[in-house]
Amino acid sequence: MSQIHVTTIVNGDPVEYLCEPDETVLDVLRDRLGLIGSKEGCGTGDCGACSVTVDGRLVCACLMLGAEMQGREIATIEGMADGDNLHPLQRKFLEHAALQCGICTPGFLVAAKSLLERNPDPSETEVRYWLAGNLCRCTGYDKIIRAVMDAAAEMRGA
Amino acid sequence: MQYQAPESIDAAVALLANVSGQARVLAGGTDLLVQMKSGMTEPDLIVDIKRIDGMHAIIEEDGGYRMGAAVSSAALNEHDGVATMWPGVVEAAELIGSTQIQGRCTMTGNLCNASPAADSVPALIAANATVRVAGPGGTRDIPAADVAVAPGKTSLSAGEFVTSIYLPARPAHSGDAYLRFIPRTEMDIAVVGAAVSLTLDDKGVCVAARVALGAVAPTALLVEDAAAALIGTSLDDAALEACAAAASAACNPIDDKRGTIEYRTKVAGVLTRRAALIALERARGHS
Numbered sequence: 001m002s003q004i005h006v007t008t009i010v011n012g013d014p015v016e017y018l019c020e021p022d023e024t025v026l027d028v029l030r031d032r033l034g035l036i037g038s039k040e041g042c043g044t045g046d047c048g049a050c051s052v053t054v055d056g057r058l059v060c061a062c063l064m065l066g067a068e069m070q071g072r073e074i075a076t077i078e079g080m081a082d083g084d085n086l087h088p089l090q091r092k093f094l095e096h097a098a099l100q101c102g103i104c105t106p107g108f109l110v111a112a113k114s115l116l117e118r119n120p121d122p123s124e125t126e127v128r129y130w131l132a133g134n135l136c137r138c139t140g141y142d143k144i145i146r147a148v149m150d151a152a153a154e155m156r157g158a
Numbered sequence: 159m160q161y162q163a164p165e166s167i168d169a170a171v172a173l174l175a176n177v178s179g180q181a182r183v184l185a186g187g188t189d190l191l192v193q194m195k196s197g198m199t200e201p202d203l204i205v206d207i208k209r210i211d212g213m214h215a216i217i218e219e220d221g222g223y224r225m226g227a228a229v230s231s232a233a234l235n236e237h238d239g240v241a242t243m244w245p246g247v248v249e250a251a252e253l254i255g256s257t258q259i260q261g262r263c264t265m266t267g268n269l270c271n272a273s274p275a276a277d278s279v280p281a282l283i284a285a286n287a288t289v290r291v292a293g294p295g296g297t298r299d300i301p302a303a304d305v306a307v308a309p310g311k312t313s314l315s316a317g318e319f320v321t322s323i324y325l326p327a328r329p330a331h332s333g334d335a336y337l338r339f340i341p342r343t344e345m346d347i348a349v350v351g352a353a354v355s356l357t358l359d360d361k362g363v364c365v366a367a368r369v370a371l372g373a374v375a376p377t378a379l380l381v382e383d384a385a386a387a388l389i390g391t392s393l394d395d396a397a398l399e400a401c402a403a404a405a406s407a408a409c410n411p412i413d414d415k416r417g418t419i420e421y422r423t424k425v426a427g428v429l430t431r432r433a434a435l436i437a438l439e440r441a442r443g444h445s
Contacts, residue, residue: 004161021161021204022194044192045259046345057232057261063191064262065184067161068206111257132344133256 008069010035011079019066026050028066029076037077037106041135048134051107051114052076058114060133077106080113089113089151098147100138108134112148120156124149163206167292167321170205175294175317177203183319185213185228186262188255189271207319216240221327224290227266227320231278232257234265244325245440246334246353246433250281253338256345266320272306275348275373279306281336283370283380284353287325293318303370306377329366331358333440335433338372339425341416348373349417352405352429354437356388362442364388369401369434373416374409374426381408384430393438401434402427 003018010033017032026043029035029052041047043062050061053075061076080087089112092098099105108131115122115130122130127148128141136144164170174181179202182190193199207213213228216237223240231251234240241248247265254263254277265278269289282302289305291298294317302323307313314320334355340346351372359365369384383404391397406427411419 021159024191043195045188045255048256048258051258054261057230058258059261060258063188063259065161065187065191065204065206068163068184068187068208070163114257129344130257133258 004067006066006070008071009073011075017066021065021067023066024062025052025054025064025066025069025074026061028069029061029074032066035076035078038110039103039106041103041107046133046135047104047107048111048131049104049107051110051134053110053114058111075110077110080109087113088154089116089148092147092151092154093144096143096147096150098139098143099136104134104136104138108136108144112151115148116152116155120152122149122152159201160203161206162203163209165209165211167210170207170210170319171292171294171317173203173205174319179203181205183207183270186230186264186267188259188263189267205319207321210321212322219324222325224322224324225265226322228264229266231260231263231265235260240325243328244281244285244334246336246355246437247278247281247285247287247325250336250338250351250353251278253277253336265323269302269305269323270312270314270320272308272310272312272377273347274306274309274376274378275351276306276378277336277338277348277351277372279378280351280353280370280372281334282323282325283378284336284355284368285325285334286355286368287323289320290322290324291318292321297321299324303378303380308376328444329357331360331362331441331444332356333437333442333444335436335440337429337433337436339429347416350374350422350425350429351378352426352433354388354430354433356434356437356441358438358441362392364391364393364397367434369405369430371405371408371426371430374411374422376410379408381405381430383408388434393434398431398434402431405430 039049041049182201213226338351356367367385387400411422
């Protein structure tokens with residue numbers, strides 16, 4: 001197999017990589033670019049632990065090929081905090097103890113950020129439906145939902 | 159395996175027609191990549207159609223809408239025109255997978271994956287959607303109902319692929335709806351899906367109807383008897399009973415972990431009746 005040369009943007013920075021034709025975006029992020037925040041939970045698009053955005057659209061990195069990313073713009077959990085300043089969602093996840101083992105957390109954060117960018121004032125039902133594709137086997141979800149609602153309120157200045 | 163991202167339909171057809179071995183078309187990839195990972199399919203060539211002009215476009219055409227093969231469910235859902243004219247189709251596409259899957263999955267992929275339980279397929283069949291197929295012999299349009307021929311199998315020949323789906327114009331007083339039953343509220347595969355599209359005259363009498371079912375036969379079914387039970391009526395109880403009975407009678411399901419034959423057959427009638435009532439409400443509100 002000949003490797004494919006891809007030029008793309010990751011978290012605002014131009015990035016170049018070579019990948020195999022069947023390599024996923026998640027593999028590229030983790031194994032070639034050293035961005036190991038995105039996790040592989042299932043590898044089949046069911047768990048959301050690999051959530052990233054591509055051209056602003058929330059997607060599973062495990063279900064996309066690295067080769068497809070030519071000229072695209074990827075945003076991962078690594079781009080969420082502003083230096084040492086955590087994103088409000090990250091702070092609220094800590095305050096509400098909305099995580100235990102942490103494997104699902106980057107995916108939840110990326111997905112929740114994508115929701116609040118589209119809908120700054122979601123109802124609890126809207127949050128639950130938006131995050132239905134993010135699975136957590138530790139917390140039972142309630143604290144996660146509270147953290148997202150609280151972060152949304154703070155970001156609205158409420 | 160080779161990966162190619164051609165920039166024209168002709169180039170894609172040439173790649174697909176001249177491959178030695180197995181080729182697969184990639185749009186959203188939410189089925190294809192899962193199948194590749196599980197070893198269900200081992201393509202020699204992947205043709206990514208997302209760099210071809212028009213594949214992401216939703217355009218008005220003859221009063222209806224043509225949707226490129228790579229339009230994601232999320233993009234479809236954000237298009238006010240389609241959602242207003244064909245709410246049943248859009249609500250069906252919206253049921254596919256999670257938010258993350260919605261960002262990538264396409265109705266064209268849903269059709270071509272040929273799962274009997276595909277959510278958008280009954281809605282497309284009820285809508286009388288047509289599918290544009292490009293291939294070595296040129297372009298042809300086929301009814302959405304003619305794409306799947308068996309679970310996982312389509313009627314497309316080697317070298318062919320779907321370039322767009324067309325939803326026709328709507329007469330006044332028309333409405334459509336899709337309902338599916340799953341044992342939870344999100345993230346599951348249809349036990350039964352039912353789609354109804356209908357048109358009323360000025361007096362509220364149904365003058366045209368199409369009814370389609372998913373997950374109750376090897377492919378999604380167009381149930382003409384169920385539609386006939388609605389036409390000429392005002393969807394009174396007797397008509398709805400007859401429609402539900404015809405829907406149940408058309409079922410040829412399997413027993414599996416999601417539901418028994420008996421259960422699916424019963425639920426198909428119930429859902430068809432409910433979908434007909436939603437379509438009716440929408441038709442009354444659609445001037």
